[in-house]
Amino acid sequence: MTNHARILHDAQRGTTEVDAFTHDDTLDLAAAYRVQQQLIELRLAEGEQATGLKLGFTNPAKMRQMGVNHIIAGRITTGMAHADGATVSPAQFIHPRVEPELCFRLARDIAPDENLAAISNAIDGIAVGIEVIDSRYRDFRFTLSDVVADNASASAYAIGPWITPTPALEHSLSNLGVILQIDGVDIDTGSTAAILDNPWRALHAAVIHAREHGIPLRAKDVILAGAATAAHPWHPGTSVRATISQLGSVTLHMSEEA
Ligand code: OOG
Ligand code: MG
Numbered sequence: 001m002t003n004h005a006r007i008l009h010d011a012q013r014g015t016t017e018v019d020a021f022t023h024d025d026t027l028d029l030a031a032a033y034r035v036q037q038q039l040i041e042l043r044l045a046e047g048e049q050a051t052g053l054k055l056g057f058t059n060p061a062k063m064r065q066m067g068v069n070h071i072i073a074g075r076i077t078t079g080m081a082h083a084d085g086a087t088v089s090p091a092q093f094i095h096p097r098v099e100p101e102l103c104f105r106l107a108r109d110i111a112p113d114e115n116l117a118a119i120s121n122a123i124d125g126i127a128v129g130i131e132v133i134d135s136r137y138r139d140f141r142f143t144l145s146d147v148v149a150d151n152a153s154a155s156a157y158a159i160g161p162w163i164t165p166t167p168a169l170e171h172s173l174s175n176l177g178v179i180l181q182i183d184g185v186d187i188d189t190g191s192t193a194a195i196l197d198n199p200w201r202a203l204h205a206a207v208i209h210a211r212e213h214g215i216p217l218r219a220k221d222v223i224l225a226g227a228a229t230a231a232h233p234w235h236p237g238t239s240v241r242a243t244i245s246q247l248g249s250v251t252l253h254m255s256e257e258a
Contacts, residue, residue: 058226074152125162160250
């Protein structure tokens with residue numbers, strides 16, 4: 001167990017921000033993914049189960065917002081998952097931000113040598129999601145290695161109704177309207193085209209990432225393809241809703257007090 005993993009795990013559990021490791025030369029990208037793996041092992045040891053993968057910075061608006069220029073991946077777990085319409089406590093966050101996500105659900109295990117050209121036949125559900133990101137770093141500022149080590153700022157998520165893909169939906173997935181609302185007011189809009197020009201590319205990237213890092217992808221696992229807009233601060237006592245045309249909506253509430 002590296003010190004980095006311990007620091008980040010404690011920061012997450014204790015909701016206290018920590019200094020980024022920006023000047024630590026030992027934390028290159030490969031080392032950062034090892035820290036991320038240790039973080040997930042700590043969560044599994046505490047009884048959580050892996051639920052899949054999240055991609056980050058698949059959208060130019062997010063790259064600009066955070067000053068990075070590379071796709072990243074993180075891990076999601078049962079400890080982060082909330083039901084559509086759930087109320088979460090502000091006590092679990094440091095400085096949460098919300099973003100609309102497009103989510104894929106796997107119908108079956110993915111083989112390490114899976115042919116990406118036919119990967120859509122492994123998907124039995126597509127849905128709109130809300131991701132709550134909550135960097136453990138002070139002021140939400142970090143380098144690429146920092147944010148990879150911090151499990152891509154993963155904190156919480158909720159997924160709307162799963163839609164069974166039809167050829168028509170699979171085809172239109174590259175350009176669906178996206179709306180993010182807080183308390184019923186639109187705070188950002190976009191298109192699924194912002195996700196690597198086509199969210200199917202994000203799915204390919206996730207499968208390649210899993211393969212390269214030896215991460216199993218199993219039936220029922222979920223892949224968050226990456227935000228379609230920038231992320232927006234989320235405050236206690238407010239409700240966030242994400243909507244993607246043809247997929248529907250998903251809502252999360254944050255209580256006023258813990
Ligand atoms: C990293 C997480 C990025 C996305 O959808 O692009 C991400 C961050 O912005 O803190 O989840
Ligand atoms: Mg995200």
